[in-house]
Amino acid sequence: MTRRISRETLIKWAPLLVLLALVIFFTALNPTFFSLRNFARIAIAASPALMVAVGVTFIIVMGSIDLSMEGTVSLTAVSFAFIFAQLGGSLAGLGWIAIPLTLALGGLIGLLNGLVHVKLKIPSFMASLAMGFVGTGAAILLTGGDIVKVSDAAFRGLLTVRWLGFPLMVYVAAFFLLVGWFIQTHTTLGRNFYAVGGGEDLAHASGLNVTRVRVTGFALAGVFYAIAAVLVVARIGQAESVTGANFMFVSITSVVVGGVALWGGIGGVWNALVGVLIVNVIDNGMVVIGLPDFLQAGVLGLLVILAVVLSTDRKMLSFVK
Amino acid sequence: MSTFIKDFIERETISRRNFLFATAAGFGAAAVPGVFGGGTAAAALTDPAIAWSYRDRASAYWNSVVSGGEAFVESLGKPKSALVSLINEGSTEKSLSDIKAFLAKNNGNCAIACDANDSPNARPVVEAVQAAGAYISTIWNKTDDLHPWDFGDNYVAHMTWSDVKPAEETARILFEAMGGEGGVVHLGGIAANNPAAERLAGLKNALKDFPNIELLDAQPADWDTQKGAALMASFLTRYGDKIKGVHCANDNIAYGVIEALRAEGIEDMPIVAYDGNPEAVQMVMDGQLLATVFTNPHWGGGISAALAYHAAIGTFKPSEEPKEHREFYGPTILVTARDAAEFKAKYLDSVPAYDWKDFWGPSNGQIQY
Numbered sequence: 101m102t103r104r105i106s107r108e109t110l111i112k113w114a115p116l117l118v119l120l121a122l123v124i125f126f127t128a129l130n131p132t133f134f135s136l137r138n139f140a141r142i143a144i145a146a147s148p149a150l151m152v153a154v155g156v157t158f159i160i161v162m163g164s165i166d167l168s169m170e171g172t173v174s175l176t177a178v179s180f181a182f183i184f185a186q187l188g189g190s191l192a193g194l195g196w197i198a199i200p201l202t203l204a205l206g207g208l209i210g211l212l213n214g215l216v217h218v219k220l221k222i223p224s225f226m227a228s229l230a231m232g233f234v235g236t237g238a239a240i241l242l243t244g245g246d247i248v249k250v251s252d253a254a255f256r257g258l259l260t261v262r263w264l265g266f267p268l269m270v271y272v273a274a275f276f277l278l279v280g281w282f283i284q285t286h287t288t289l290g291r292n293f294y295a296v297g298g299g300e301d302l303a304h305a306s307g308l309n310v311t312r313v314r315v316t317g318f319a320l321a322g323v324f325y326a327i328a329a330v331l332v333v334a335r336i337g338q339a340e341s342v343t344g345a346n347f348m349f350v351s352i353t354s355v356v357v358g359g360v361a362l363w364g365g366i367g368g369v370w371n372a373l374v375g376v377l378i379v380n381v382i383d384n385g386m387v388v389i390g391l392p393d394f395l396q397a398g399v400l401g402l403l404v405i406l407a408v409v410l411s412t413d414r415k416m417l418s419f420v421k
Numbered sequence: 422m423s424t425f426i427k428d429f430i431e432r433e434t435i436s437r438r439n440f441l442f443a444t445a446a447g448f449g450a451a452a453v454p455g456v457f458g459g460g461t462a463a464a465a466l467t468d469p470a471i472a473w474s475y476r477d478r479a480s481a482y483w484n485s486v487v488s489g490g491e492a493f494v495e496s497l498g499k500p501k502s503a504l505v506s507l508i509n510e511g512s513t514e515k516s517l518s519d520i521k522a523f524l525a526k527n528n529g530n531c532a533i534a535c536d537a538n539d540s541p542n543a544r545p546v547v548e549a550v551q552a553a554g555a556y557i558s559t560i561w562n563k564t565d566d567l568h569p570w571d572f573g574d575n576y577v578a579h580m581t582w583s584d585v586k587p588a589e590e591t592a593r594i595l596f597e598a599m600g601g602e603g604g605v606v607h608l609g610g611i612a613a614n615n616p617a618a619e620r621l622a623g624l625k626n627a628l629k630d631f632p633n634i635e636l637l638d639a640q641p642a643d644w645d646t647q648k649g650a651a652l653m654a655s656f657l658t659r660y661g662d663k664i665k666g667v668h669c670a671n672d673n674i675a676y677g678v679i680e681a682l683r684a685e686g687i688e689d690m691p692i693v694a695y696d697g698n699p700e701a702v703q704m705v706m707d708g709q710l711l712a713t714v715f716t717n718p719h720w721g722g723g724i725s726a727a728l729a730y731h732a733a734i735g736t737f738k739p740s741e742e743p744k745e746h747r748e749f750y751g752p753t754i755l756v757t758a759r760d761a762a763e764f765k766a767k768y769l770d771s772v773p774a775y776d777w778k779d780f781w782g783p784s785n786g787q788i789q790y
Contacts, residue, residue, distance in 0.1 A: 132658055137685075141654035144684060236479075245484040247676075247700055259684050267684060336646050336680045338700075341479045346647070387655035393612065393640040 115359045115374040115411040122378060122403075126385035133388045136265045143266055144259070146380040147273035148173075148331040152351040153358075153372040154280040155324030158317050160355055163297040163364025164224035166318065168213050169325050169351060171235025173344030176206045177329035178239045181248035181339035184255070191254035203326045209235060210322020214315035228318075232348075239341035247340045250333050258334035269334050276327050280369040289316060297364030353404055354379045359411040378407055439525065465735030469556070470527040471726055474507035474520055474535040474546075481698050482718050489722030490534065493730075493777045504726065507535075513542045521549050529553035532733040534725035537562045551575040556733040558725045560751070565790050569747040574739045577732040578780075580721060580751050581788060584616050584695070587714040587753045588623025588668075591693040594712045594757060595666045596631045598691040603665030606656050607639035608649050608678060610670040617641065620670045620695060637663060642674045649677025657685060666691045672701035672713055679709055697756055699769050705761040715754040715768065720775055720783060727777040736778070750785035 127134040152169050159166040183198040209231065217227035250256075258269040284290040292313045295303040304310050328347070333339050358375020360367030382403050386396045473490045475483050491501040507523060509516035516538045524531055533550060535557055537543040543563035550557040551572050558577040569576040595605065607624055610617030621639055628636060637660050642649040649669070656664060667690060669675040675694035682690050694701050697715025704710040732739050739747065756764050767773065776782075 130659065132661070135658070138658040141658060141681075141684075145651045145654065240477075240479050245478050245480050247481070247698075249700065256683075259680070260686070332647070335684075336650055336677060337683075338646070338676060342645075343647075345645070383651060384655045384658070387638075387640065387652060388659045390638075390659065 111411070112359075115357065115371060115378065115407070118357075118407050118410055119374055119378050119381065122381050122385065126381070126389055129389040133385060138384070138388070140262070140266050140270070142377070142380050142384050143270045144335060145384070146376050147269050148328040148335060149347065149350045149354065149380070150273050150373060150376045151276060151324050151328035151331060152347045153354045153376050154277060154369050155321035155328070156351050157280075157355050157360055157367065157369055157372040158284075158293055159224070159321050160360050160362060161293045161297045161364060161367060162314060162317050163300065164217070164314065164317075165352075165362070166213070166224065166228045166321055167348055167352075168209070168228040168232035168235060168322075169328075169347050170344035171232035171237075171239070172206060172209050172213075172322055172325040173329045173332065173347055174239040174339075174341050175209065175235040175242075175344075176202050176326040177333050177339040177343040178242050178248060178341065179205055180326075180330055180333055181250050182242065184250055184252070185248070189250075190252045191257075195252065195255065199330060202330055203323050206322040206324075206326025206329070207319045208322070210325070211315060211319040213322065214318030217318065218311050218314050236341060236344070239343075243339075243341050245341065247338050249338050251337055255334060256337060258331070259337075269331050272327075273331060276324070277369060277373060280324070280372075283320070284368050289313065289320075293317060294365055297366075299365075350376075350379060357404055357407040357411065379404075466530050466532075466554075466556070466733045469530045469532040469730065469733045470505065470523070471503060471730055472505040472507050472520075472523050472531065472533045473722065473726060474509060474516055474533060474537075476511055476536065476538065477508060482696065485718040486722030488772070489719035489724070489775075490726045492719070492772070492775070493723040493726045496777050497730075509538050511538065513538045516542055517545055517549070520546055524549060524553040524555055527555075529555045531555035532726065532729035533557045534560070534722070534729055536560050540564045543567055547572060547576045556729045558728040558732075560721060560725055569739065570744060574732060577728045577739045578725075578746065579748050579788070580725060580784070582616075582716050582751045582753060583785075583788075584619035584714075584753075585623045585626065587755060588620040588670075588695065589626045590623075590755055591695065591712045591714060592624045592627035592668055593630075595668055595691055595693045596627060596634050598711055599634065599666045601631055602633035604635045604637040604660060604663040605666040605668055606637050606653075606660065606664055607668045608642040608652055608670060608674045609639060610641065610644045610674075612641045614644075617644075617670055624668050634666075642670070642677070644671050644673055646673045646677040646680075649674035650681040651677075653678045653681035654684070657681070664690070667693075669694045672696040672698045675701065675704075675710060675713075679704070697754065697764075699765075702756055702761055702765050702769060705756055705758055706765065708758065712755060712757045715756055715764070717752050717754065717768070717783070719768075719772060721751050723775060723777055724780060728780055731778065731780075737780075745787035746781055748788040749781065750788060752783040752785055 156166050180198055180202040183201055184195050187194040187197055189195060213228055213231040216222060217224045259267050261268050292308060295308055296310055296313050300310060332343055354375035355372050357378050358371035360371045382400055471494055473487060475486060477483060490504045494503045507519040537546050537559060540562045541564060543559055544567050547557060556575055556577055559579045561581055563579055569578055607621055609621055628634060640652060642652045667678050669678055672694045675692055678692055691711055693711050694713040697713050701710060701713040705713055731737060
């Protein structure tokens with residue numbers, strides 16, 4: 101009995117151990133890796149990706165998948181930049197209204213995504229991928245392929261103003277991570293995600309409105325993608341139709357590496373955090389230790405496989421699809 | 422019979438029939454002028470449909486190419502919509518099939534400008550166009566053994582840009598701003614892309630004349646702003662104060678580099694970029710960038726369509742032109758703080774009205790292999 105518990109505990113903490121091992125490994129090869137300034141650099145790169153990962157964690161916990169993040173992030177980022185400029189282009193003035201509007205838009209896109217998935221009975225994989233394309237297309241329509249700049253000093257303070265060595269955007273991401281954790285553990289909705297992911301038939305038979313849970317889940321994910329979009333714009337000072345590119349790979353990889361099971365019901369936002377940190381530490385560390393660039397993609401792939409092997413409990417799985 | 426097999430047979434039958442139709446149409450189109458015109462005008466078409474085949478609308482570069490194509494068709498007194506966009510979305514298969522469909526639809530009465538998406542694809546595209554009796558000019562992608570003069574008149578011309586020399590010039594500007602000493606990092610494009618290799622080669626050429634400049638590192642940032650920001654942050658951890666200058670493979674990467682430095686409170690790092698996008702030109706004027714390079718995609722887009730069109734209607738006969746008129750380099754303009762304002766006024770604030778019959782005026786000599 102004790103052995104079984106210790107094995108479960110080990111699996112639970114494995115992603116964190118992988119992260120610590122990576123930090124020790126990179127520090128051993130180049131001590132400058134282990135510095136506050138470098139951790140701040142990793143945190144800046146990780147903040148938008150973390151928001152996307154937290155959003156998609158809810159969906160994956162439900163046993164679905166959401167691939168709309170690239171289009172949603174692009175569209176909300178571009179919309180944010182336009183609304184922000186329209187409202188005076190300053191956070192000090194009316195510009196702040198652009199933020200709640202953007203979050204609402206993200207929620208709306210997610211809601212649509214969920215409705216297409218549930219009402220038209222299209223698998224979430226296909227429905228969300230298609231919605232993602234619609235989002236990217238809309239972003240191209242809005243921008244005509246151009247870049248929209250956001251250079252308001254107050255808004256860019258998210259990147260330039262530091263507190264205890266970390267830019268404000270890192271604290272914003274941390275705050276919304278806590279919000280995600282609160283939803284996951286302290287709300288009915290959060291528990292329902294696990295009920296649906298753990299056994300949808302059972303949840304349905306117990307009288308749970310699975311349809312509603314799913315649609316709400318996608319809407320919630322959309323809000324988190326919109327937060328990511330605002331943070332990306334804060335980070336690079338511009339929005340364009342390719343702003344969301346790469347987030348699909350980074351977020352899904354992070355979530356899985358962090359120990360969230362793709363078949364649903366297992367893991368949560370802390371796993372997403374650890375996963376995002378693992379992926380970003382690898383990204384940063386490979387450059388910092390001077391790994392030749394032609395090896396980096398291959399090494400990233402191998403480390404991802406290794407991290408998944410170590411951090412998910414596959415003993416009870418009879419098959420993998 | 423399963424639906425899969427049934428559908429498969431149906432599809433194959435139809436596509437073979439279409440292929441025969443298209444071929445017949447192509448021969449027909451090639452033969453018709455012969456019956457009516459005869460003599461040297463044998464190959465000329467009347468009022469050919471004009472198309473541009475390119476990657477996507479999500480970048481300033483291709484938008485500018487298309488705007489040039491539209492300016493050209495407007496100069497013929499046609500509406501902008503007379504230019505058909507064949508968007509391949511980065512797919513080689515789609516690039517070829519779109520062009521074949523366009524040829525079939527217009528019975529080969531076509532003038533096409535095209536970037537074939539990857540080098541090997543240029544050959545099947547050109548062969549399809551020649552078989553249909555249409556006319557094509559290409560930019561950027563083609564293999565070194567494929568030449569317009571091997572296809573008679575139908576493959577009108579190929580234009581590309583050599584990035585080695587301009588990248589070398591930006592590197593020299595960078596090194597001089599660094600006072601001729603210190604470390605420099607290069608953030609490159611996708612490693613397998615030809616322009617990425619050329620722009621790094623340009624930097625290395627300039628290094629030979631500056632013995633006190635050290636190239637600390639060169640890594641790909643995939644032409645991407647966010648990747649550029651993350652890579653620059655990692656470089657700062659590895660090299661710290663040793664970095665005295667940054668050489669970027671394009672403008673988008675430079676935007677990311679500037680933001681990564683801004684996050685660290687570094688405002689005065691010498692940086693050079695490439696592409697001459699409007700935002701980058703503004704940054705040159707504001708002193709955030711030292712230089713960028715403009716390749717005039719508007720002119721390139723217009724003149725490629727014009728070459729195919731005028732060859733098609735018989736304004737000139739490609740096979741009678743010298744080789745430097747069939748394979749040539751496009752224009753490159755270096756934009757620095759000194760001339761940025763003038764450049765912006767001339768090329769960006771108002772698009773110059775080009776003479777679309779001056780095919781080779783701004784070009785840069787025959788392509789060297």
